Amino acid sequence: MSARTKSRRRALDVLFSADVRxxxxxxxxxxxxxxxxxxxxxxxxxxxxxxxxxxxxxHEDEIDLLITRHSTSWRIERMPAVDRGILRMAVWEARFNDEVPVGVAIDEAVELAKELSTDDSPKFVNGVLNAIVKEPALGS
Known part of the structure; x- marks a missing residue:
């Protein structure tokens, strides 16, 4: 497992922990x-x-707005906490971190969803993230 993959897992642990506690x-x-x-x-x-x-x-407000706008199946409050954390992390990487290619951010998020969430989560995460990255960034 790469160092960045381990870092993403640790970041997800923090986001998930905050959410459930x-x-x-x-x-x-x-x-x-x-x-x-x-x-x-x-x-x-x-x-x-x-x-x-x-x-x-x-970037929490903008990230949650993007997730809300592109999640047609679930309101952000109703998503499994792990999916919410994965999406927040991946949106930050795809939208705000120029060092990570968008495809890598999405692939890593989908892999985390496969490993840690429901059977439907990988497809859901992939769909939401692909819709978000197709939307022009604010100020573009």
Whole structure:
């Protein structure tokens, strides 16, 4: 598993944890930062995981608006928490991180959905993300 894939898993853990516990993403990020500082064996995957989570925090309103606009099957509040986290992370990578090719962001998100969510989730995640990346970015 690549370092970036591990980082995405860690970022998803933070987003999922915040969601199911009812914490803010900032609170979950801080808690994970403290854990990461005490686990040097995980040092390689933490910087990018932190960047992803901070990116989701910084663009949360726009990310959720995009997901809401392009999810015809589910309101964002009704989605499984893991799907919501995967989508938020992937939208940030595809829309706000120029270092990650859009196709990679989508492929990684679909793989996480296959592994961690329902049987219908990979198709759902793929459809929502493909619709989002086809929409012109604000200010374009």
């Amino acid at each position: 009812g914490d803010t993403i900032e609170q979950a990020l801080e808690a994970e930062s403290l854990r990461a500082a005490s686990r040097p064996e995980r040092a390689n995957s933490w910087p990018y995981a932190r960047e992803i989570v901070q990116g989701v925090i910084d």
